[in-house]
Amino acid sequence: MRYAIVTETYPPEVNGVALTVQGLEQGLRERGHDVELVRPRQDGDLDIAADTLLVRGAGLPRYPGLKFGLPATRTLRKRWQSARPNAIYVATEGPLGWSALRAARQLGIPAATGFHTRFDDYMRDYGAPWLQGVALRWMRRFHNSAQATLVPTRELQHFLQGQGFDNVVRLARAVDTRQFDPARRDRGLRRQWGVGDDGFVAIYVGRIAAEKNLPLAVRAFRELQKTRPEAKFAWVGDGPAREQLQRDNPDFIFCGVQRGEEVARHFASGDLFVFASHSETFGNVTLEALASGVPTVAFDYGAARELLRHDVHGAAIADGDDAGFIEAVVRIGGDDLLRNAMRMACRNAVAALRPEQVAEDFDRILQSLARNGGPHVAAAAT
Incomplete structure (x- = not known):
């Protein structure tokens, strides 16, 4: 299978989303799939793999070293017309993520999104609690543009379902116990x-x-x-x-x-x-x-x-x-x-958590989208 992963953060940036996305990408590759990575260009990018597409980005306010991707719908549509993925995974809700969902919809490519960040809670933490509802509605619109929204816990799955998010699918996380010991x-x-x-x-x-x-x-x-x-x-x-x-x-x-x-x-x-x-x-x-x-x-x-x-x-x-x-x-x-x-x-x-199992579950979700294009089969696969 051929997959595309779209993310606005990726190592060497250090944060939970970047490292989680890298783990999912590596897991799919280890299972024998072709994976294209789409991300903003980072400072110091030199030797870039042929299966990585770099797009323009801009600095993230108050977070030196982090960037968000600028809109790139036409670039992605052209890329995916010539090398069509079976399914795409969009990890972040920035302008690049929106562009990926728009291009996928125009080309009829099934997509899953990852719910990695509670931006609605961030509104409270940065002194604007009255914007929590706005942020949640914005995220619901983004994720409901895809065929499935992947979340790491049952608790979050139930919360989002109660907030009108469609086809919320749990994809558990794991930890590398060989590294952390x-x-x-x-x-x-x-x-x-x-x-x-x-x-x-x-x-x-x-x-x-x-x-x-x-x-x-x-x-x-x-x-x-x-x-x-x-x-x-x-x-x-x-x-x-x-x-x-x-x-x-x-x-x-x-x-x-x-x-x-x-x-x-x-x-x-x-x-x-x-x-x-x-x-x-x-x-x-x-x-x-x-x-x-x-x-x-x-x-x-x-x-x-x-x-x-x-x-x-x-x-x-x-x-x-x-x-x-x-x-x-x-x-x-x-x-x-x-x-x-x-x-x-x-x-x-x-001790029983295995990254290999997460990769297998992720692969199964994307394959169900690629083969059926509908959300119900993806949900049943988990």
Whole structure:
């Protein structure tokens, strides 16, 4: 089969969408399919594979290094007329994504979209809650232009169905447990952080941005320090809020963006993953923390609801219960014996998740669209 994947973010950009899309692409290739990747041109692009189509892009405000694709309907229609895909997957809702759906519709090519980002929740996080309804309607119009909308959890599937999204299909996520492994815990890295074997490091991995609810993570850590003053907080990632966060908290350790084995080494060298975000569609970092044997405190939705068991792998806190979140960080962060008991349970929670199974399920969904063109068969395939 020949597939096209359209995305406005892709490695070396580091974010959950980029890495998820790359994993899906690689999974299809490993299953023997021809895959064309369509994305904006990135700074530093040199040796580009023949099966990659680069389009014009523009910088994303407040997110240095990230771009969105500019409209490209005519380019895509011409490309797909000469080399027609059996089905396309559109991962992002930007101008390039809209162009891809428009070109696919004009050519009669079946399409699936991925619901990766809760832009409606972002409106709240950036001080415009009155725009949440507008954002949700805009996303519904985009995704209903395709034959299927792929989501990672049953919770999100049920929510979108209740909001009028058509043919919402669950495609589960997985984590590479060969990359993320407790064995990557690094005493040398911990010494760089000023922590010995018996010390404590809270860790955050992800975008350092307003939508991640970072002030709550800081408050929780400061409460923990009242009983564990030697505790450190390591931050892995970058983003528009980093400068202010670093200025306000000079004792925090900022590690910058880490990739591949390095991010796995950083994850495994932490003692508690403090993840206060309440705007995740899924939260791949939750799986990565569990695979790394790091107990996790997160709100009870997305990946946490699917896999994190309260008081077994850390704490799953009811969304909005900030006091409960802080209490869990203080309680688990202050109890070394409890965390040690949780470490193996964390690893076991994700041991059965296999990227190969995700690739197989994704392939089956796209094949059902290619062969039947209708949404009902795609839904039945999952």
